[in-house]
Amino acid sequence: YENPIAERINGILKTEFQLSRIFKSRxxxxxxxxxxxxxYNNVRPHMSCSNLTPAYAHQSTEPLMKHWKNRRKKAPSPAQ
Known part of the structure; x- marks a missing residue:
């Protein structure tokens, strides 16, 4: 729960790229x-990058449209 983005990427790598299997050697x-x-970075398009690859989106000078929702709750403001 501490790093959902990394966990999401790990899950994609394990399922879409079959990295959860047992390998014969290191x-x-x-x-x-x-x-x-x-x-993942150069071939697979990502919805969060306007269906561009992350590498292409990173090199682009055009602003990307936000396709995700921020589910993080805002901290209450301190009493004044």
């Missing part, structure tokens, strides 16, 4: 993770 696992992260 080098095989490292190669699979590198490949998955590369695809």
């Amino acid at each position: 080098p095989e696992a490292l190669l699979a993770v590198k490949s998955a992260v590369e695809a």
Whole structure:
């Protein structure tokens, strides 16, 4: 619950890129993770980036439309 964005990314990597499987060796696992992260950033479009890849959205000079809701509750203002 402390870092929902990281947990979301980890879940996507595990399910869409089959990283939750058992690997035969550490080098095989490292190669699979590198490949998955590369695809996540450069191939897979993201709804939160106007269906652009994160790499393309990061290089863009145009402002991105916000497609998500901030569910974080605001802290109450201190009594004055």
